[in-house]
Amino acid sequence: MSEKEATADRAYVDVRGVSFAYAAAAPVFDALSMSIPRGRLVSLLGPNGSGKTTLLRILLRLLKPSAGEVCLAGIRLEEYPVGALARRVAYVPQETPAILPFTVIETVLMGRSPHTGALGFETAADWHAAREALRLTDTEQFSERSLEELSGGERQRVIIARALAQEPELVLLDEPTAFLDIKHQHAIYRLLRRLVAGRNMTVLCVSHDLNLAATYSDEAILICRGRVAATGLPVDVLRPDVLEQAYETPVQVRLDEVTGRPFVLPRPADE
Amino acid sequence: MRRYDTVLFLLCGLSAILSAGCGETEPPEMDGGDALRILSLTPNVTEMLFAMGLGDSVVGRSTWCRYPPEALALPAVGDTLHINLQQVIALEPTMAFMITGRTGIIRGLEARGIRAVALRSDTLPEMFESIRTIGRETGREEAARRLIERIEADLEAVRRRVAGRPRPRALFAFPMTIGSARIMVAGRGTFVDALLEVAGAENAFPDRAHWPTVTPQKAIAMRPEVIIINATGDSGAPDRIEAIRQAWANWPSIPAVAAGRVHVLTEAYLTIPGPRVGLAAGRLAEAIHPEVKEGRP
Amino acid sequence: MTLHPLSARRYALTVLVWAAVWLAVSVAAVAVGSRPWVWNSWAQALDYLRDTLYGVATASVVGGALALSGLAFQALLRNPLASPYILGVSGGASLGVILSSLFVSVLLQPIFGFFGALVTVGIVYTIAQRRGRLDPYTLILTGVIVNAFYGAAIMLTMGLVSPETRGDIAYWMMGNIRRFDLQWGLAAVVGGLAVGTAVIFAFLAKGFNLVAVGEDTAGALGVRVDRLRHVTFVVASLVTGAAVALVGPIGFVGLICPHLLRVLLGPDHRRLVPACLFFGAAFLVLADLATSVLEGVVSPPPPVGVLTAMAGGPFFIYLLRTRWRKVAKVQ
Numbered sequence: 001m002s003e004k005e006a007t008a009d010r011a012y013v014d015v016r017g018v019s020f021a022y023a024a025a026a027p028v029f030d031a032l033s034m035s036i037p038r039g040r041l042v043s044l045l046g047p048n049g050s051g052k053t054t055l056l057r058i059l060l061r062l063l064k065p066s067a068g069e070v071c072l073a074g075i076r077l078e079e080y081p082v083g084a085l086a087r088r089v090a091y092v093p094q095e096t097p098a099i100l101p102f103t104v105i106e107t108v109l110m111g112r113s114p115h116t117g118a119l120g121f122e123t124a125a126d127w128h129a130a131r132e133a134l135r136l137t138d139t140e141q142f143s144e145r146s147l148e149e150l151s152g153g154e155r156q157r158v159i160i161a162r163a164l165a166q167e168p169e170l171v172l173l174d175e176p177t178a179f180l181d182i183k184h185q186h187a188i189y190r191l192l193r194r195l196v197a198g199r200n201m202t203v204l205c206v207s208h209d210l211n212l213a214a215t216y217s218d219e220a221i222l223i224c225r226g227r228v229a230a231t232g233l234p235v236d237v238l239r240p241d242v243l244e245q246a247y248e249t250p251v252q253v254r255l256d257e258v259t260g261r262p263f264v265l266p267r268p269a270d271e
Numbered sequence: 272m273r274r275y276d277t278v279l280f281l282l283c284g285l286s287a288i289l290s291a292g293c294g295e296t297e298p299p300e301m302d303g304g305d306a307l308r309i310l311s312l313t314p315n316v317t318e319m320l321f322a323m324g325l326g327d328s329v330v331g332r333s334t335w336c337r338y339p340p341e342a343l344a345l346p347a348v349g350d351t352l353h354i355n356l357q358q359v360i361a362l363e364p365t366m367a368f369m370i371t372g373r374t375g376i377i378r379g380l381e382a383r384g385i386r387a388v389a390l391r392s393d394t395l396p397e398m399f400e401s402i403r404t405i406g407r408e409t410g411r412e413e414a415a416r417r418l419i420e421r422i423e424a425d426l427e428a429v430r431r432r433v434a435g436r437p438r439p440r441a442l443f444a445f446p447m448t449i450g451s452a453r454i455m456v457a458g459r460g461t462f463v464d465a466l467l468e469v470a471g472a473e474n475a476f477p478d479r480a481h482w483p484t485v486t487p488q489k490a491i492a493m494r495p496e497v498i499i500i501n502a503t504g505d506s507g508a509p510d511r512i513e514a515i516r517q518a519w520a521n522w523p524s525i526p527a528v529a530a531g532r533v534h535v536l537t538e539a540y541l542t543i544p545g546p547r548v549g550l551a552a553g554r555l556a557e558a559i560h561p562e563v564k565e566g567r568p
Numbered sequence: 569m570t571l572h573p574l575s576a577r578r579y580a581l582t583v584l585v586w587a588a589v590w591l592a593v594s595v596a597a598v599a600v601g602s603r604p605w606v607w608n609s610w611a612q613a614l615d616y617l618r619d620t621l622y623g624v625a626t627a628s629v630v631g632g633a634l635a636l637s638g639l640a641f642q643a644l645l646r647n648p649l650a651s652p653y654i655l656g657v658s659g660g661a662s663l664g665v666i667l668s669s670l671f672v673s674v675l676l677q678p679i680f681g682f683f684g685a686l687v688t689v690g691i692v693y694t695i696a697q698r699r700g701r702l703d704p705y706t707l708i709l710t711g712v713i714v715n716a717f718y719g720a721a722i723m724l725t726m727g728l729v730s731p732e733t734r735g736d737i738a739y740w741m742m743g744n745i746r747r748f749d750l751q752w753g754l755a756a757v758v759g760g761l762a763v764g765t766a767v768i769f770a771f772l773a774k775g776f777n778l779v780a781v782g783e784d785t786a787g788a789l790g791v792r793v794d795r796l797r798h799v800t801f802v803v804a805s806l807v808t809g810a811a812v813a814l815v816g817p818i819g820f821v822g823l824i825c826p827h828l829l830r831v832l833l834g835p836d837h838r839r840l841v842p843a844c845l846f847f848g849a850a851f852l853v854l855a856d857l858a859t860s861v862l863e864g865v866v867s868p869p870p871p872v873g874v875l876t877a878m879a880g881g882p883f884f885i886y887l888l889r890t891r892w893r894k895v896a897k898v899q
Contacts, residue, residue, distance in 0.1 A: 060787065086789050119773070121576045126573060449740040450747055488619055510674055513675065514675055523614075
């Protein structure tokens with residue numbers, strides 16, 4: 001790999017000096033800069049209100065920053081035609097309310113829409129991609145069932161399948177395990193790891209669960225008060241002083257004896 | 272206006288309770304010294320009063336009373352649906368005549384000491400009976416009888432003019448103001464139907480009905496040979512008349528359309544059941560039998 | 569519910585099948601409605617045919633227009649109770665027709681009606697937009713206000729005119745397809761708009777599906793949500809306005825047809841769009857046929873809007889109860 005390519009891969013998603021505010025009085029980011037390397041599972045951490053979801057929406061081009069720029073694979077985000085961006089980047093939102101009775105297979109096929117034509121006709125290739133996505137997420141048996149019939153965990157896997165059907169390079173997830181039990185939490189993260197390892201996908205995962213992030217991510221980015229507070233390996237980011245500064249609560253960090261990964265516990269108050 | 276309606280309504284309720292035990296009201300005895308002060312609340316009643324020589328005794332009219340021209344000078348007090356009671360009281364009428372089926376207004380006026388008489392004029396016989404009633408109430412039976420005679424003579428003259436001529440099927444209709452999904456026509460048994468008979472035609476609408484509405488399908492089925500559209504007032508504007516002609520031109524199987532016998536008449540008196548029915552019948556006869564002009568045998 | 573992908577061939581087949589359904593219904597309606605058993609002469613037969621053909625043609629274009637518009641508004645506003653009239657376009661068109669008939673020229677009625685619809689689109693957009701974006705909630709509220717305003721304006725007009733004209737206005741507001749003054753030109757315009765609308769919505773159907781799932785999800789999947797909303801709003805409003813200018817505000821078609829089709833075909837808008845065009849047309853053709861057949865029994869027959877309400881209402885209740893039962897069972 002040439003040096004240029006290596007650099008490009010190092011900053012596959014390159015955020016430079018981005019500022020954004022929903023309303024003039026309450027800025028969310030102030031010249032935030034960070035980069036996400038290709039083919040890695042990166043966790044985006046931060047306290048409530050730090051703008052994690054906002055950052056995802058900026059990366060999806062749903063919001064426009066007031067300053068700075070974002071580059072994806074070396075190309076500025078604004079320069080991507082709408083369809084091209086959707087073919088590269090997939091989004092898994094935190095929750096998917098099932099208002100209309102779409103079936104699982106129909107839902108997953110929606111992920112093919114950046115690839116289907118203007119009228120939305122599906123080809124055999126689309127069908128194949130959808131089936132493959134169902135297989136990867138172990139949701140094939142639900143194909144014909146309506147989305148509203150599934151449990152939270154099953155539904156979340158279907159939404160990930162939809163994202164996979166897009167055949168993206170980059171997957172953005174917003175707290176994918178927020179409402180899931182421990183079994184499903186780990187199942188999802190293991191799936192994400194398989195995607196990164198087996199298909200060279202890049203995954204950016206917003207998370208509140210520091211320990212899950214620590215266990216599975218290759219890297220972590222902690223944002224706080226509109227700026228990047230720490231970035232790097234989980235063990236480097238999840239340090240007590242950094243965490244206490246960001247989350248404003250006393251914590252203690254232990255290291256797992258087997259994996260060497262950190263896990264975070266609240267520290268009992270001295271007083 | 273609305274306030275007086277509420278008062279009238281309450282009054283009706285009250286007088287209904289009070290007069291529950293009473294039978295039909297009797298006409299008052301005519302006292303030679305009493306001056307007649309008459310309120311007329313319907314256009315044809317106004318015409319009847321003036322035609323009977325009672326014009327000087329009329330003190331108030333409805334908003335819609337426009338004939339004879341002398342009536343316009345009288346104050347307008349609303350109509351049988353919405354009446355300005357304060358104005359009515361100020362005029363101090365002794366009796367009121369109107370065409371109405373509602374007892375509310377009758378009782379309301381009676382409660383104020385005004386003799387209120389409800390008349391009917393859906394058919395010619397009813398119209399004549401109304402004239403007789405007015406004559407009886409006002410002590411002018413002779414004038415009433417003379418008026419009835421005059422009207423009957425007018426009608427007879429028209430009958431004579433068209434006697435012996437073939438009687439075409441005729442439809443008498445009102446245009447709609449907005450769109451023309453339907454038209455309203457004179458059914459059999461109405462007084463316009465009677466005028467059509469006098470004018471030498473047979474009503475194309477076959478059933479007894481009080482101003483039914485008719486769809487294109489029904490019009491095609493009836494096959495009228497003459498169509499008379501009465502477009503009065505704003506409806507008689509040139510653009511409307513043009514619209515009416517264009518509408519009928521869509522249906523060439525109707526004999527009247529094919530023969531060019533669709534007449535748009537703008538005279539308002541055609542549908543007023545009063546002293547001018549002879550004139551109305553004559554005008555209809557002109558339209559139905561154009562070869563017979565006034566004065567020719 | 570089908571297991572097969574929606575390929576170009578299946579789509580074409582769907583369109584053809586629905587078109588055939590509409591054609592069959594229309595031919596039957598013309599055959600029955602023109603009352604061959606009462607024909608006295610060729611001229612009369614022609615007139616009956618003309619009346620029936622006009623009824624079928626107008627019912628088809630208006631039914632298709634209203635069903636498509638209802639589908640679009642239900643998708644745009646994310647509200648299953650949305651009808652084509654929810655944003656007040658029908659009020660604008662109605663007021664335009666009424667004012668033109670009374671005060672300008674009765675021949676210019678349809679033009680003023682359409683103009684009234686255009687003005688309403690402008691008013692609603694101006695009130696509802698925020699920084700150039702249209703949001704469903706704001707649109708619905710704006711629609712409520714605009715409808716209230718038009719209701720008041722029409723009632724004011726009714727108060728100012730003679731009792732006969734008042735009756736005429738009320739009658740027009742019930743919606744009528746057949747008439748003495750055949751408006752072939754305007755029917756052709758509505759037909760063109762309805763077909764154009766169907767084509768445009770066919771291209772937006774994918775977007776409708778995605779937006780129904782979520783605005784962010786749709787954006788992430790490549791849908792230009794703002795553009796979708798603007799185009800849908802304008803196109804659906806214009807076709808509704810034209811339909812109302814032609815026949816008055818016929819109710820229930822735009823509300824019921826999309827729901828009926830969703831029960832039959834599922835929530836996928838790619839299938840619903842062509843189905844709505846033809847099913848809406850067939851639906852109103854049948855309602856119009858019913859009015860003309862009823863004329864033998866009840867003369868004059870009720871306006872078509874009354875029939876659609878009477879037929880649609882109970883069926884809708886039945887639908888609601890069966891769907892609720894299905895959902896309740898799952899939980």
